[in-house]
Amino acid sequence: MTPATREGTETDTDSSFGEWVEALVQAADELATSALSFDGIERLGETPGLPDPLEGAFIALVGEDTNVQFGLVGDETTCASLARSLLFMEPEDELCDEDVADAVNEVANILGGGVKRRMMHRDSTLKLGLPVFIKGTIHSSSHLEAWTVAVNLGPVPVKLVALRHHS
Amino acid sequence: MKILIVDDSKAMRMIVMRHLRQAGYGDADLVEAANGAEGLETTRREVPDLVLSDWNMPEMNGHEFLCALRAEGNDVRFGFVTSESTPEMRALATGSGAEFLIAKPFTVEAFEAALSGAAA
Numbered sequence: 079m080t081p082a083t084r085e086g087t088e089t090d091t092d093s094s095f096g097e098w099v100e101a102l103v104q105a106a107d108e109l110a111t112s113a114l115s116f117d118g119i120e121r122l123g124e125t126p127g128l129p130d131p132l133e134g135a136f137i138a139l140v141g142e143d144t145n146v147q148f149g150l151v152g153d154e155t156t157c158a159s160l161a162r163s164l165l166f167m168e169p170e171d172e173l174c175d176e177d178v179a180d181a182v183n184e185v186a187n188i189l190g191g192g193v194k195r196r197m198m199h200r201d202s203t204l205k206l207g208l209p210v211f212i213k214g215t216i217h218s219s220s221h222l223e224a225w226t227v228a229v230n231l232g233p234v235p236v237k238l239v240a241l242r243h244h245s
Numbered sequence: 246m247k248i249l250i251v252d253d254s255k256a257m258r259m260i261v262m263r264h265l266r267q268a269g270y271g272d273a274d275l276v277e278a279a280n281g282a283e284g285l286e287t288t289r290r291e292v293p294d295l296v297l298s299d300w301n302m303p304e305m306n307g308h309e310f311l312c313a314l315r316a317e318g319n320d321v322r323f324g325f326v327t328s329e330s331t332p333e334m335r336a337l338a339t340g341s342g343a344e345f346l347i348a349k350p351f352t353v354e355a356f357e358a359a360l361s362g363a364a365a
Binding site: 108109112113161164165166177180181184187188190191192194195198202206207208 | 253254255256257259260263301302303327328329330331333348349350351352
């Protein structure tokens with residue numbers, strides 16, 4: 079399954095940020111069909127801004143011309159489902175909070191690597207950061223641009239988040 | 246055969262071990278480390294035949310780890326297992342002495358292909 083084509087991007091946010099968002103969705107589709115062993119992703123909708131509250135992992139891509147962060151968030155059930163899929167575990171298998179955070183961080187790491195590979199043509203100095211697991215709220219500001227895409231990663235409802243600071 | 250797996254993610258170390266078993270290395274002696282600094286100490290202590298290391302890790306990253314090994318004259322076979330898979334990173338890896346780079350997300354076949362060369 080391939081991700082749906084993003085429509086109306088340039089009316090909602092500028093084209094360069096839209097390209098990052100598209101790379102994020104494509105990387106999520108690759109993630110779903112490989113590391114998570116799902117059929118693919120279903121794109122449900124998208125909106126400017128951040129989901130609230132959120133639980134999931136973020137990872138940064140930084141370069142000479144770039145400072146963006148990507149997240150994969152949902153709720154406690156979402157994160158546990160992603161962790162079990164990554165670790166080839168059954169739904170009834172027990173997972174502690176630390177293991178869930180570690181696994182979802184790794185999912186974000188793979189996602190960030192996929193975005194980086196797709197966007198090196200825009201900034202060849204891109205470096206991938208280390209993932210962080212977040213439970214709570216990211217406070218938006220006038221300097222922060224955010225875009226959220228709701229998808230089903232296989233059977234798991236997830237929100238993909240792209241963030242960048244205005245220069 | 247002794248294989249050292251270096252990754253700051255416990256989940257990824259488990260996944261790498263699973264893929265190694267499925268790739269035919271179920272009899273290998275697997276040891277783990279959580280970053281490059283631990284990997285360096287473990288390599289000195291355990292003397293593995295092969296090191297599989299992540300790239301982006303806290304404290305000492307995988308490239309620094311590889312360079313530290315080579316700087317002290319250790320020529321252990323070394324491969325990266327990482328989400329970093331751009332041509333530039335592959336060139337840096339091999340130029341620094343790595344035999345291969347397995348990109349995440351990976352398959353059992355990727356391990357079979359890479360390790361068949363590394364284990365030869």
